[in-house]
Amino acid sequence: DVKVTQSSRYLVKRTGEKVFLECVQDMDHENMFWYRQDPGLGLRLIYFSYDVKMKEKGDIPEGYSVSREKKERFSLILESASTNQTSMYLCASIIRGTNTQYFGPGTRLTVL
Amino acid sequence: RKEVEQDPGPFNVPEGATVAFNCTYSNSASQSFFWYRQDCRKEPKLLMSVYSSGNEDGRFTAQLNRASQYISLLIRDSKLSDSATYLCVLTDSWGKFQFGAGTQVVVTP
Numbered sequence: 001d002v003k004v005t006q007s008s009r010y011l012v013k014r015t016g017e018k019v020f021l022e023c024v025q026d027m028d029h030e031n032m033f034w035y036r037q038d039p040g041l042g043l044r045l046i047y048f049s050y051d052v053k054m055k056e057k058g059d060i061p062e063g064y065s066v067s068r069e070k071k072e073r074f075s076l077i078l079e080s081a082s083t084n085q086t087s088m089y090l091c092a093s094i095i096r097g098t099n100t101q102y103f104g105p106g107t108r109l110t111v112l
Numbered sequence: 113r114k115e116v117e118q119d120p121g122p123f124n125v126p127e128g129a130t131v132a133f134n135c136t137y138s139n140s141a142s143q144s145f146f147w148y149r150q151d152c153r154k155e156p157k158l159l160m161s162v163y164s165s166g167n168e169d170g171r172f173t174a175q176l177n178r179a180s181q182y183i184s185l186l187i188r189d190s191k192l193s194d195s196a197t198y199l200c201v202l203t204d205s206w207g208k209f210q211f212g213a214g215t216q217v218v219v220t221p
Binding site: 039058090099103105106 | 212213
């Protein structure tokens with residue numbers, strides 16, 4: 001069975017802190033994505049990666065960076081958290097050439 | 113203007129009734145279309161792909177109208193377990209996924 005896991009379900013951080021969100025998939029998928037989901041706005045793509053050490057900016061990359069050192073792991077980094085980064089963060093992966101996204105359970109991040 | 117627009121609802125539906133709702137998109141070059149289901153405080157999961165010829169999956173029927181740039185989802189014989197938010201998803205010409213904000217459906221006993 002397909003499995004995408006995220007390091008935390010809930011996280012509370014202070015403004016200015018560095019925040020790491022980790023995502024791991026066990027399906028050998030090439031493509032991985034980070035989204036944030038806010039009420040009324042839907043999911044918005046932050047970054048995606050189509051291979052190890054490869055990354056591409058999504059629609060809202062400002063204030064974020066990513067790391068993909070291993071195929072199964074895709075990390076989202078908030079270098080200096082701000083209150084407007086309070087959101088639900090969802091990781092997803094797909095097999096290249098297909099369109100079925102498998103999502104992790106999400107991390108609800110609150111920045112105080 | 114948002115690329116993908118959905119009526120947020122909620123659509124309150126008596127159990128056993130039929131409910132239908134649409135999603136409009138602005139980019140005529142959009143490639144593929146899907147409905148995802150998201151339960152409260154859970155991750156989205158693929159419900160079904162959407163094709164121009166229309167397609168069914170049990171009580172769910174999806175349709176794509178490229179000329180008018182919308183997709184639709186119809187749920188027949190609604191069950192309490194159908195209560196969820198339904199996300200309209202498409203891929204653009206670059207293969208990137210675009211999401212609507214979702215339509216909430218509440219099925220009542």
